[in-house]
Amino acid sequence: MVVAIVIALAAVVQSPAVEAPCGDEVQILNEDLDTFDQDPRKGWRSVVxxxxxxxxxxxxxxxxxxxxxxxxxxxxxxxGQVLAELGRVTEAIAIFQQAKRRDVVLDQPQEGWNAYADATIAFLRRDRIALQQARKRLAATPIATTMERQPDGSFRPSSSASRPPNLDVVDGLIKCFDRSYAEAYGSSSCRS
Structure with a gap:
């Protein structure tokens, strides 16, 4: 969730937070839903x-x-993860399908997220070929530039990402394909 918020803010904030003519966008986007939507002095209403x-x-x-x-x-x-760990595979697959995203969200391509979802679903269906194909798609996705909040409140590009997110998880699902989801996902021996 934090990564999603950071990516969202990266789409809006390109430099340290400053009071813009329309308000402090970072502060506004970090408001809870009720404040953002309903408070006449805050959120989008303060901007409009x-x-x-x-x-x-x-x-x-x-x-x-x-x-x-x-x-x-x-x-x-x-x-879906909790259901999969409980062995409730059919329910987990349905939830994972619902968690897939449109092609672009917050100006960021979502093919990596969707490839991760497809890999997880393939693992649960015991479809090794589909799992390996999803892994190839995930590995081929460009690494998104994320922004990290600095102690002074500003945002700077992160240089820590060297692989697409969740590639290690998918590799663990492949390595421990014959184990349960709980083991393949949660065991450090599967991800090493």
Whole structure:
């Protein structure tokens, strides 16, 4: 979830946070849903009330909605993981399917996330070929530039990513293909 928020903020914030003519976008996007949507002095309503800021308010509404959808996707994903760990494979697969994303969210391509979902589903279906194909797609995805919040509140590009996210998880699913999801996902011996 934190990565999703950071990616979302990266789409909006390109330099240290400064009070813009339409408001502090980082602060606004970090507000809880009720404040962002309903408080007349905060959130998108504070932006739309400013001169020449209607377009910015629309942009912030879109970004917040997409961030919220990513959070919901993440919650669905975690629900699917718990179900898979319990051996409730059919239910887990259905939830994992729901957690897949549109092609682009917050101006970031989602093929890596969807390849990860496809790999997990293939593992649960015991389809080694589909799992390996999904792994190839995941490995081929460009590494997204994420922004990390600095102690002073600014954002700077992260240089720590060297592989697509979750590639190690998929490698573990392949390595421990004959084990349960709980073992293949959770065992350090599967990911080494």
């Amino acid at each position: 009330a400013r001169t020449n800021c209607r377009a910015k308010a629309a942009e912030l509404l879109r970004i917040y909605r997409e961030m919220l959808q990513m959070r919901l996707d993440s919650l669905a994903w975690h629900e």
